[in-house]
Amino acid sequence: MMESLLPVVASIKPPAESEVKRLICTGAYLGYHREAIYPEHTGFEFKLSPTLEPLAKHRENFSIFSGFDHSPAKADGHDTWQTYLTGKDRNSISLDQLAASRIGTETRYQSLQLSAGKAKFPMNRDAKGRPMPMISRPSVLYRKLFAVPDDQQRMDYILKSGRSALDAALDDAKRLRRTVSE
Structure with a gap:
């Protein structure tokens, strides 16, 4: 892939x-749940909330607005x-x-x-x-971002069928859940 x-x-x-x-x-x-997103303190030296912690390396490049x-x-x-x-x-x-x-x-x-x-x-x-x-739909976004002319026919088929690789993975997960819970 x-x-x-x-x-x-x-x-x-x-x-x-x-x-x-x-x-x-x-x-x-x-x-949003306030404590999960918004920092306790305002200003440039704010401390990231636990939800935003994965963005720590980009901290100087974004701002959070609320209220x-x-x-x-x-x-x-x-x-x-x-x-x-x-x-x-x-x-x-x-x-x-x-x-x-x-x-x-x-x-x-x-x-x-x-x-x-x-x-x-x-x-x-x-x-x-x-x-x-x-x-x-994730498949539409994928097509917009990554499709090249050679893939156009295959992508058209996938989109017309209304299914994507993500849909197939979801079906597998549901099948597995039923098997495990039995």
Whole structure:
């Protein structure tokens, strides 16, 4: 499998002399457990939470924001998900898309909107405030990132069948679980 990635890896150009900037915005419909994500203290010398500890070597390259108030956008706290990156009720570009328009030209893809499962309420909005399409299937993301023209027919078959190697692995895990629990 790794051999299939070689043409893709070989085609990736290293960044110019200055480092390429990136922005990652994450959200959860019901929010995060505060102690698991947010540091106890603010400022540059903050101590990483246990959940973020694996990112320790990148500590100087990211910031954590919390405490945003979206009350003007919607009255009900659960409805604010759609305004998570805009802070407004409608017709506003989201923070990630604003950043993508400025720094996305330095990367292979200006912006990728990913979702774990079907995105009922997308949080990413274009310049006119329209929801951005989300990628929710790992096989679709894999194709977008790693497919080379030689793989196109095989990838089309996999995508049309609605199955991927991850789906097969999940089936194996379920079968194993049933066997072990008997």
